[in-house]
Amino acid sequence: MGEEFTSCQTEAMGGGGAQPNAASPEMMPIGEASPEECPVNPRSGKRKRRVAVPAACAAAVAALVIWWIARPAPGPERLTFGSWGGEEILWRVLEEDENWGTLILSEYILDAKPYNEDRIYITWEVSTLRTWLNRDFFNAAFTEEEKERIREAHIVNEESPISADTLDRIFLLSMDELEHYFPIVDGRYDYPRRAVKPTKFAIQQGAHVDDENDMGIWWLRSPDRDSSAVAYVQSYGGEAYGIFFEQEHGGRVGVRPALWLIR
Numbered sequence: 001m002g003e004e005f006t007s008c009q010t011e012a013m014g015g016g017g018a019q020p021n022a023a024s025p026e027m028m029p030i031g032e033a034s035p036e037e038c039p040v041n042p043r044s045g046k047r048k049r050r051v052a053v054p055a056a057c058a059a060a061v062a063a064l065v066i067w068w069i070a071r072p073a074p075g076p077e078r079l080t081f082g083s084w085g086g087e088e089i090l091w092r093v094l095e096e097d098e099n100w101g102t103l104i105l106s107e108y109i110l111d112a113k114p115y116n117e118d119r120i121y122i123t124w125e126v127s128t129l130r131t132w133l134n135r136d137f138f139n140a141a142f143t144e145e146e147k148e149r150i151r152e153a154h155i156v157n158e159e160s161p162i163s164a165d166t167l168d169r170i171f172l173l174s175m176d177e178l179e180h181y182f183p184i185v186d187g188r189y190d191y192p193r194r195a196v197k198p199t200k201f202a203i204q205q206g207a208h209v210d211d212e213n214d215m216g217i218w219w220l221r222s223p224d225r226d227s228s229a230v231a232y233v234q235s236y237g238g239e240a241y242g243i244f245f246e247q248e249h250g251g252r253v254g255v256r257p258a259l260w261l262i263r
Helices: 055-070 128-141 144-148 175-181 200-204
Strands: 004-012 046-054 078-084 087-097 101-106 153-155 166-168 218-223 230-233 239-242 258-261
Touching (some): 078 128, 128 166, 175 218
Antiparallel strands (some): 004 046, 101 258, 153 166, 218 230, 230 239
């Protein structure tokens, strides 16, 4: 039998209700104390008496209180759609639009690819990563039914003066979209929500994993002004620019696809 704890319960000092037990302390039930040990409520004139509380009950209540305090705050809506690397893809909902549908971004880094295979300055429009997403990834990750639910979207590419707009079913966020959906909060960018882990499959493909926080780095589609480098999100959530084709930080930059889902 586990250890018992005592707590005070209120009893009337006179009149209705149970009367204090006048027995000697050695006659008191286990876990109880003499009523005189509990204080009297000056307003009600009632004194509390101690009763036994099993240790298991006390532990359960304590655990419930800890869970309530530490429970995660409600987050953005998430959904599963398609599969990659042998696992269902979990998506984060970024926006709901009556006309367009639902904009979703993969919750994790799904793969590791260069922005462009050839060592030349490039824009999103003609990058090999765009081709891979809209051909290889699109055809392998989704069933025919699921493909029908992915809208071909007009993608604005205005960060670079030589970038043309595109029509894509699968795309990457731009720098502007990153700052829109993960904005400045209390004077600083929403870095924690930008930092995500790569999947096991992405790690097998060579995705970088930070030694300190196990997070990865992931491409944006925005090149810099002269298209000599492209933006990516660092493992702590900040932005940087990297060379399209080279490995970064001892591992490859990851891919975090986005799409408009017709719901």
